[in-house]
Amino acid sequence: MAKLYHKSTGRPAEPRDAQEMLRVIETFVRSCASPAVLEYGEHVMPLKPKEHTLELRSGRLWIDVWDETRSLSRRILTIERHATGILDCSVHRFGGVPGKLSFLDLERPQTGVATLRGSRQSFGEQFRRMLFRQFPGWEISALSSAMDLQRSFSPVFPRATLTKGNHRIAALACPSPEDEAALLTFALLWFDYVQGRGRREMSSELCLFVPEQAGCLTAHRLRWLDRAALKTHLFRFNEHGCAGQVDPDDLGNLDTRVSPHYIPVELGPEISALLSRLTAVQGIGCCPELNGSVSIRARGIEFARIEKGRVFLGIEAKREIDVARLAEVEEYAAQIVLLTRDTQGNIHNAGLGLSGASERWFEAAVRSHLTLVDASVLETPVHGQVLTFAGTDRNLVDLLAVSSSGRLVIVELKTTEDIHLPIQALDYWMRIRWHTERGELQHLFPGIALSGNVPKLLLVGPAISFHPANATVLRYFSPEIDVERVGINSGWQREFKVVLRLRGADVPQSHETSNECSGSC
Template identity: 40%
Template sequence: MVSAQKKAARPTPVPALREQIESFLAGCRQPAALEPGEAPFALSPAAFTFTDFPKHLQFEIWDEQRTLMRRITAIQQQRTARLTVETARFGGKPGLLTFTDLARPQSAAPLLDSTRSVLRELLRRWLARQFPGWALENISSGADLEHTLSPACPRACLRKGERRAAALAVPPQHADDALTHALLWLAYLRRRHPVQEIALFLPCGSETTTLLRLRHLNVVCRPFRYDDTGFEAPIDPDDHGNLITRLEPWQDGPPEPLNEAQSWARQVELQPNVQGVQLTGGARSLRVNGLEFARYETGMLWSGVFRKEPARNLAAVEELAQEISTFRQAGGPVPDHPWRLQQPESWLESLVRNHVTMLDACLLPAPVYGQVPALTGCERSCLDLLAVERSGRLAVIELKASEDPNLPLQALDYWIRVAHHAARGDFRVNGYFPGLPISCGPPRLLLVAPALQFHPTTETLLEFFPSNIQVERIGLGVEWQRIPRVVLRALGARSPEWDQTDY
């Protein structure tokens, strides 16, 4: 907004104004023009002109879809790879235009600001079309770190009489986290006004995850999709497509080694601190505190941490296991060793596998499965385990070693798929939990993390979970890698109960 702009610069003589701008552009390898609310214009020599007038320099630029004409009146600021000028639109409305060099890293910030302002102005246009008769109370793409409101997702509040509605638009790179951003914005507004619903604008092709989640949350949401041209259209909330998931049949390894490579794997597994984890398809993973250093599959033993190659001999694999054991432990000799710092979620998974009854005495210590059913097409920063109570009820265990506001909804993704397969009886048919009566009812959901690493928004997001999803947060003590111990428990969105003896 003009009120937020810096104090206007002194008028610059038009010839000097033109000379300074052309000199700047001549030094750019990839010049572009950025105006708030507009997509960047690439400045190719045949696609823009400058024209001198007595009191301003007229700048005109065009591409295959757009034309922009502005009156440049003064230079506001020049920095490395960036030149900002004051402009006047037709009618005299003041504004700013930035020339930048996209080939320079210093252009990243203004380019990002421009991209965000484009989405904000698109949201303004979409709301005017989709909510006729509603007044736009506010619209923003500013950062609010205190309330975890991202500048990447422009947000708005609408009003019609006594009714209010929230709105939020999500860029493609944040599509997987769309509902996290939307619920946090809705909760923020509800602390100030009664807000009945939220309109959520999603990039085309990214809707499935959000629509599946909405079916299992207590929220009134009007979803829309938008395409590359800026056209938006409502989405039928029930048009979520098929639940894309697969449940591979479980296959245990043979009781006796079938070949030399499998015999080596069995011997390495006897080494101190080595944990063998059975995987689907008969493969077996060898790990030290969750860090995989060898894997047996397809009749071969593969070894290595960052890159696996066929194992040359048993001694080399055992030596690697011993070396990792030295460094990957609490209080190891080199605290910042890569093997010590790698994959903290895998370390947490290893600990929970070995102490699953620590979470709840109703859980059976074995079997415990990892990442089944697999999620298709999703990037996940969490790890999942699947356990079972003595009663036959399944328990989804979602693990996170550091703060992540997306933890509750990522856990919901896995819960949805486990509940789907449980209701169909797929776990029994595919050989999971052999000999145990598996319930077809909804599973429990356990969120497990170091107690101080639950994100402050976790309780807010859990308020949207319905009562049929039994969620429990379980926090481990600060020295969980040395002494695994539960110090925090909380059901649903309730405030946690702490065991203070660990602090």
């Protein structure tokens, strides 16, 4: 008797006769809570009672599946593998082309990987058809959606290379509007790779394909790339896979709103003295807010607030503290610092609700040492989160400051490695620039004449946390964007030092950080 793949041993199955395969498949389908079939390169199709047949025809096993939009008919050759929730088969497609088809139980978590892989292969084939229609006469010399960790290529976005004479296209497709935010980072990495592999005399262009519901975010970003370094084209495709080129300049204005009010912080002498004592303690920082309040944090954890001259104490539920009892605030701060301390100065999750605490701690440290980060920046006012806009999933801390000459300075903070840091920072920079051109930020800096010059962009984080691909992405930014990466020492929690300073797409000559400096490097 032929042997099935055994879920515990992983042994390959042997071919079996059609009658036996029919019995095994029917048994598997009956055992499924939500049976479905997946042919790799196509979409998953549920196996509904009156929308599929599994039968013998002239001694051969056939499966037919249909729904309102498509149908599938395949001859099953062998059962290749039987695991929990998955039954893999080899099949004949039309014309005798071999293929792979899997029966799945969609209710089983084990089928998630197979479903995702099949969905990505399906979109990859749809992308191939779009390229054939859009670029007749071009050769698709490469098309893949495989993950490549070494080159930071994502499996989410199928990528292709097309060639025609001395011309070459690097193409990337976005499967859904939800994935658009990550598209441009991987597109620039793919373009850089393709451009570096061909003959020097070949010209290269970048073509991006996005769903018809998407494109505005990408279009706004494309306007701020270096047009001398790369030529870009944007295409939108519909649910049928029909694509058409669009002009990025025709896809609407930026979605952005600036905070309409700014109330400078006003403190009485007792509270001012309290803040001076608190900020002298390692790990304690104060962050003024646009509404005139002050957030007081210990290692990134807000434990007190000042609002309209009143002091509130507590992490979750806050209670008001009378000015005569301000010593309680200092005692509370000392307890939190002690509770969350280890020998390296790292944060312990002591049940205090520490989500994002490391980023907030780093923000307080940068605010306290802003002139080390950039000597031209004024220490006050420094604003956080002055803009609101939709369409992106941001996980950065944004600060907006001003230089002594009146030039706006954007400070983007990130404590962990993030391949999307440059593009996410670009989203904020282009909006600040848009508001600057319209004179809509002057109220945030009373008494300071803003110059109207293009804002400066600082990417600030621990020096060891900058992703190697960040420099590649920055290489394609418009020369108009004055961007600088500022690396902080790994022990910034104890002593804050600048150890790395790179302009634009520069890369460090050495990754050694032993020669640390506390000012400009």
